Amino acid sequence: MKSVDDFRLRFGSREYVPIMIGGMGVDISTSDLSLEAARLGGIGHISDAMIPTVSDRRYDTKYTRDKLKIYKYNVANTDKSEVQFDLGLLAEATERHVRHTMERKHGNGLIFINCMEKLTMNGPKDTLRVRLRSALDAGIDGITLAAGLHLGSFALIEDHPRFRDVKLGIIVSSLRALLLFLRKSARTNRLPDYVVVEGPLAGGHLGFGMDWAQYDLHAIMAEIQDYLKAENLDIPLIPAGGIFTGSDAVSFLDAGAAAVQVATRFTVSHECGLPPEVQQHYFSADEEDIEVNNTSPTGYPMRMLKSSPSIGAGNRPNCEAYGYLLDANGNCAYITAYNRELAAHPDARRLRVMDKTCLCTHMRNFDCWTCGHYTYRLKDTTHRRPDGTYQILSAEHIFHDYQYSKDNRIALPPAEQA
Ligand SMILES: Cc1cc2nc3c(=O)[nH]c(=O)nc-3n(C[C@H](O)[C@H](O)[C@H](O)COP(=O)(O)O)c2cc1C
Secondary structure, eight states, X not given: OOOGGGOOEEXXXXXXXXXXXXXXXTTTSOHHHHHHHHHTTSEEEEEOTTHHHHHHXXXXXXXXXXXXXXXXXXXXXXXXXXXXXXXXXXXXXXXXXXXXXXXXXXXXXXXXXXXXXXXXXXXXXXXXXHHHHHHHHTTOSXXXXXXXXXXXXXXXXXXXXXXXXXXXXXXXXXXXXXXXXXXXXXGGTOOOSEEEEEOTTOSEEOSSOTTGGGOOHXXXXXXXXXXXXXXXXXXXXEEESSOOSHHHHHXXXXXXXXXXXXXXXXXXXXXXXXXXXXXXHHHHOOGGXXXXXXXXXXXXXXXXXXXXXXTEEOOOOOTTTOOTTXXXXXXXXXXXXXXXXXXXXXXXXXXXXXXXXXXXXXXXXXXXXXXXXXXXGGGGGSOBOTTXXXXXXXXXXXXXXXXXXXXXXXXXXXXXXX
């Protein structure tokens, strides 16, 4: 019987443990978590979501406060088109976060950054260009292009000196999305170094509609593999979404996957950015406590715990401080939903907005509890303490469990001393 350790991910002449910890937005996949993956010989991700805000918390900068100061006059205005990011400061924040991570890297693995096109930041092209180029300048090993089609993203960095050396990958959920990307980026004469194929059981935003349950990751993988074979294209495929045990991973590696991308099991690690009390909600969740809903203003369905404080919270939009989801015209679906409720209930002391959520505010505060489908199995991966809470795991333990376990078994961590 095989384990993940019988396989290796190959990029050129270099080999890695074929385990990639996926990007988890707004500092859930922290520097520390990505560093553990790299130290153990695999691949970790930091996230480029809301880096200036993350920087304020991690490095004691004041980007959010200063931005709010500039645009305070606009807080009650429904038109947010004037609320812009300072591109110089955005570059500075991105470089700081990436450099701080890369400087601490040990081991044979790699650290990538997960970059979401859907963070349009009231200037989609300019802000994305700055984020991608700053990450390259600061020495990131690779960039995973996520959440959005990224049809023009290669062109934004094709004149960067590292364009041909850095590892570039894309996340897709269908052959159709991959074909679109390949067609649009063909002009740059560069294929992606890897393709993450994300199925319907993943956490975060989904690349499917509300009919997600009709799709199957193995089937999507097979379709993409057949296409690549027919076209004689050799691009490593990395499935993601619902790969919960080492044996799940082996089933994909045996079928020709180059590696697997996993995330949910690491949400309950010490190194993950989720606060410990939120991690307990992940542990105690049952299957019926998890839903896929449309509350994200991005337009993509998102999976989360039904008890997420973000659901129904009717806070005033915080675009002057954050504004990461404002489109090119300064709109966000949450602003529209909020204004509709405000008009309908002008005298309400507390508004409730059920259909959309202020994602920037709630991801920033770890109040949007996005999670993978199998979150309800996390309780089976650890010990329950006498007080009913669950023991947090180390990223190393989870990584090694994926790497060495067989027969669908999950190794429990050493029990804490009372
Ligand atoms: C809490 C959480 C946050 C996530 N955030 C992001 C994100 O910001 N960008 C992204 O591309 N994928 C995101 N994902 C998806 C993961 O990177 C990964 O592809 C997927 O969850 C793997 O499936 P698994 O969680 O079942 O292992 C997130 C997943 C989780 C669990």
